[in-house]
Amino acid sequence: MQTAPRWSPLPAPERSVALEVLIHGPISRSDIARRLNLSAGSLSRLSAGLLQSGVLVETGELSEGRAGRPSRPLDVVPGSRHFLGMKLTGEELLGVVTDLRANVLDSSSVVLPSRDPESVVETVARLAERLSRSVASITALGVGLGGRVDRRSVVLSAPFLEWTDVRFGEMLERRTGLRTVVENDVDAFTEYEHWFGSGRGLDRFAVLTLGVGIGYGAVLHDRLLSNRDSGLGLVGHWPLDPYGPLCPQGHRGCARSVLASPAIAQAIGTALGRPIDFDEACRLAEAGDPIARRVMDDAGRGLGRLIAAVGNLTLPDRIVLGGEGVRLASIARAAVEEGIAIDRDPRATRLDIVATSGDNIEWCRGAAVIAIQDFVLDSTAGRL
Amino acid sequence: MQTAPRWSPLPAPERSVALEVLIHGPISRSDIARRLNLSAGSLSRLSAGLLQSGVLVETGELSEGRAGRPSRPLDVVPGSRHFLGMKLTGEELLGVVTDLRANVLDSSSVVLPSRDPESVVETVARLAERLSRSVASITALGVGLGGRVDRRSVVLSAPFLEWTDVRFGEMLERRTGLRTVVENDVDAFTEYEHWFGSGRGLDRFAVLTLGVGIGYGAVLHDRLLSNRDSGLGLVGHWPLDPYGPLCPQGHRGCARSVLASPAIAQAIGTALGRPIDFDEACRLAEAGDPIARRVMDDAGRGLGRLIAAVGNLTLPDRIVLGGEGVRLASIARAAVEEGIAIDRDPRATRLDIVATSGDNIEWCRGAAVIAIQDFVLDSTAGRL
DNA sequence: GCAATTACTTCTGCTCTAGAACTAATGCGA
DNA sequence: TCGCATTAGTTCTAGAGCAGAAGTAATTGC
Numbered sequence: 001m002q003t004a005p006r007w008s009p010l011p012a013p014e015r016s017v018a019l020e021v022l023i024h025g026p027i028s029r030s031d032i033a034r035r036l037n038l039s040a041g042s043l044s045r046l047s048a049g050l051l052q053s054g055v056l057v058e059t060g061e062l063s064e065g066r067a068g069r070p071s072r073p074l075d076v077v078p079g080s081r082h083f084l085g086m087k088l089t090g091e092e093l094l095g096v097v098t099d100l101r102a103n104v105l106d107s108s109s110v111v112l113p114s115r116d117p118e119s120v121v122e123t124v125a126r127l128a129e130r131l132s133r134s135v136a137s138i139t140a141l142g143v144g145l146g147g148r149v150d151r152r153s154v155v156l157s158a159p160f161l162e163w164t165d166v167r168f169g170e171m172l173e174r175r176t177g178l179r180t181v182v183e184n185d186v187d188a189f190t191e192y193e194h195w196f197g198s199g200r201g202l203d204r205f206a207v208l209t210l211g212v213g214i215g216y217g218a219v220l221h222d223r224l225l226s227n228r229d230s231g232l233g234l235v236g237h238w239p240l241d242p243y244g245p246l247c248p249q250g251h252r253g254c255a256r257s258v259l260a261s262p263a264i265a266q267a268i269g270t271a272l273g274r275p276i277d278f279d280e281a282c283r284l285a286e287a288g289d290p291i292a293r294r295v296m297d298d299a300g301r302g303l304g305r306l307i308a309a310v311g312n313l314t315l316p317d318r319i320v321l322g323g324e325g326v327r328l329a330s331i332a333r334a335a336v337e338e339g340i341a342i343d344r345d346p347r348a349t350r351l352d353i354v355a356t357s358g359d360n361i362e363w364c365r366g367a368a369v370i371a372i373q374d375f376v377l378d379s380t381a382g383r384l
Numbered sequence: 385m386q387t388a389p390r391w392s393p394l395p396a397p398e399r400s401v402a403l404e405v406l407i408h409g410p411i412s413r414s415d416i417a418r419r420l421n422l423s424a425g426s427l428s429r430l431s432a433g434l435l436q437s438g439v440l441v442e443t444g445e446l447s448e449g450r451a452g453r454p455s456r457p458l459d460v461v462p463g464s465r466h467f468l469g470m471k472l473t474g475e476e477l478l479g480v481v482t483d484l485r486a487n488v489l490d491s492s493s494v495v496l497p498s499r500d501p502e503s504v505v506e507t508v509a510r511l512a513e514r515l516s517r518s519v520a521s522i523t524a525l526g527v528g529l530g531g532r533v534d535r536r537s538v539v540l541s542a543p544f545l546e547w548t549d550v551r552f553g554e555m556l557e558r559r560t561g562l563r564t565v566v567e568n569d570v571d572a573f574t575e576y577e578h579w580f581g582s583g584r585g586l587d588r589f590a591v592l593t594l595g596v597g598i599g600y601g602a603v604l605h606d607r608l609l610s611n612r613d614s615g616l617g618l619v620g621h622w623p624l625d626p627y628g629p630l631c632p633q634g635h636r637g638c639a640r641s642v643l644a645s646p647a648i649a650q651a652i653g654t655a656l657g658r659p660i661d662f663d664e665a666c667r668l669a670e671a672g673d674p675i676a677r678r679v680m681d682d683a684g685r686g687l688g689r690l691i692a693a694v695g696n697l698t699l700p701d702r703i704v705l706g707g708e709g710v711r712l713a714s715i716a717r718a719a720v721e722e723g724i725a726i727d728r729d730p731r732a733t734r735l736d737i738v739a740t741s742g743d744n745i746e747w748c749r750g751a752a753v754i755a756i757q758d759f760v761l762d763s764t765a766g767r768l
Numbered sequence: 769g770c771a772a773t774t775a776c777t778t779c780t781g782c783t784c785t786a787g788a789a790c791t792a793a794t795g796c797g798a
Numbered sequence: 799t800c801g802c803a804t805t806a807g808t809t810c811t812a813g814a815g816c817a818g819a820a821g822t823a824a825t826t827g828c
Contacts, residue, residue, distance in 0.1 A: 013815070030775060039817050044777050046815095068774025069824040157731075204609075216697070220604040225588075227699045229732045234696040237727060239689075242626030305623075312618040313600070313697045315611045343621060347541075348613045397784070414806055423786050428808050430784095452805025453793035 007055065007376040013038075017046045018055050019376060021074050022100065023195050026059045028071030047074060054080075076100055081375065082135040084128055084178070085368025087185060087360070088145040090115065090160030095127045096364040097135055102196050102372060106134045107361055117166045125175045141178045142371030143168070144185035144363055146213065148231035152181040152370065156228070181374045184231035188366035189322060190217030191224060195369055198320045198354045206316040208306065210325030212262060214238075214255045218314055238309070240302035258302040261325035267295045278325065285331050300332025304339020311344060311351045318352040326358035391439065391760040397422075401430045402439050403760060405458050406484065407579050410443045412455030431458060438464075460484055465759065466519040468512055468562070469752025471569060471744070472529040474499065474544030479511045480748040481519055486580050486756060490518045491745055501550045509559045525562045526755030527552070528569035528747055530597065532615035536565040536754065540612070565758045568615035572750035573706060574601030575608060579753055582704045582738045590700040592690065594709030596646060598622075598639040602698055622693065624686035642686040645709035651679045666711050684716025688723020695728060695735045702736040710742035 007015055020032050033043040050056040059075045078099040086095040096107040110127055113119060132138050147158030153169030172180040190207045193199040203222055209215035216235040218225040236256045244253020257263050261278040269276045271291045284292035307319055321329050329336055340351065356362055391399055404416050417427040434440040443459045462483040470479040480491040494511055497503060508527065516522050531542030537553030556564040574591045577583040587606055593599035600619040602609040620640045628637020641647050645662040653660045655675045668676035691703055705713050713720055724735065740746055
């Protein structure tokens, strides 16, 4: 299979056109010109070069029924490049192969035999080899994990893995021979939503993820909000319920103690007198079990308050909910609305809230997007 | 006095150089080139044009002691243009005359005879005439008020004035003949900090103002965070103390009921059995009065929690505290730190918190900056 | 079948750029 | 005291990239 050339050495105007097509394509030349504030003439010149070099192609025509000559939309060839995206937890490693638009072509997972960095590198490398077999070649590997990551390479801290200052990116590049980028899992997921998910085309949006922990990410003015604290899980301690349960750090009713999936399951299990998991908790609540409903509604109200807090402080055009525990939002929909109403002025614009599937694969797609960004953007720029 | 020409028709490269000098000047050509990623040659050409047209001037030399030819810093002539900045409350109108860098040259105030828009326009116009006498000419007028403002002109809602949908900007332009811009007071103050205050040169910072109400503003990725909800005072209802006093809307321990200067004064006054104002409350607390100390410390803790919330969700490089009630931060410094510690992970980077003077004039400087921005920026661009 | 409309191309001239080669003004060490 | 390194700024040139004009292409609607 013929592979398109790297985008990095492209001149800035060409690259911004290619990026526009990658994120918003298939799209006609005139639409791109309008979006980028360029003349039709400039777009003709720029797209000719990109078609020549194989970065873009013309797709089948699209008349759209309105008057005038039909446009001839441009598109990238999603299958021209492949990327690996992996999500690393303290117990297992999930991985996917994606195309240039982070569409999943294949996926696999493996239990971590050890948390030792050397061992994890080996596990990642083996999964990478297995996943690589389904495609001709891999352009880059992205890994997401819960923790703080510096310059998309060095893991500063990762509590679930018990790591501090691990040069994980370099270790992986040496072992696999692949260009490798590492990023905090929530930031990676946020970039996925930014480029290919529900945040596409929005100037400002926020992400909240529910699961074992509570994650927060945001894109503000078209740029990921991130610093060295990203990955600490700063909203995990967010106070939501002054009468709520205690968390291990001694916070009463913090986001983690109220919203985390294990906390919800445990609260219901304790009341029922038998241990249950989050899946069963959801089933019980949906079946109308009064204890499960009560706990879910309390959690939903807490989620609503957290949503209101994010809405009030970052003024997002949309809030995207993700993570394995996202079912809470649909099960306790009314309670979430109630929670929002508590902390949000009724005169404020209604918050646009969108829930993703909550699939574990989404974390991997996020990691793949980080690898895709590394491929298409000038690494020195670091923007967008 | 000779006035420099408007900046708006300047070509984009010239204008960005002029803007760099306005905000960071006096500054040498080579420093500007480094900041804007331009070559020394380009800067020579651009600055020659700006010097020719009188927008910039060369200041006295500045050798700085290090080797090499000393630089010849460029600067704007602050006194070449003058602006009016006014702050409108429900009771009075405060106004200042400033130069191009929002330095205050003269100030004045007047009690509002009525809240009727026509009457307020008249009051503004008269104060404008009075303030104008001290300078040769006024380039633009900026007005800040507590409320929602659309496109820096139309007041959508202003509770203190009991206004809805008042075309205030147009009315003022007609009456005064001056180019006039209107903005929410907190957003205006935030822009002041952004261009000429403690937020200068920072990519991300947040502002909290304390006074009759609680205000929040932020600059994220070098752009003001603002939408149609700005001006509703969304953080006013922020829950800070589950055992705190009730606010008129029935929120227990919300930011307004805990932090607002009148609320603090009232809490102390009630306990003392005699009405006091915020000033006396501060004096009592500083003198060690146990009741005043207790109330101030509770408020300080609440402020700390609000600061932590902002720090956790917007990841600012700095948080600027302003408003007439800012003395709370110094009086209850320890309690503020305590409050931050409650809601912020100790592993997170320490928040850089800066307090302004709390002078009422600061609101006017904010309004003046909005007028200055209108003058130097292309109004169609709307950016930065 | 003709006009209106929208999409795209080609060409021209202009603006802005980097980079090289240059001058200018300083500190510092031999 | 005299280079010499260093930093600041200027001038010139070639080229990149742009808008806008003029022209072509392909459709709808009347």
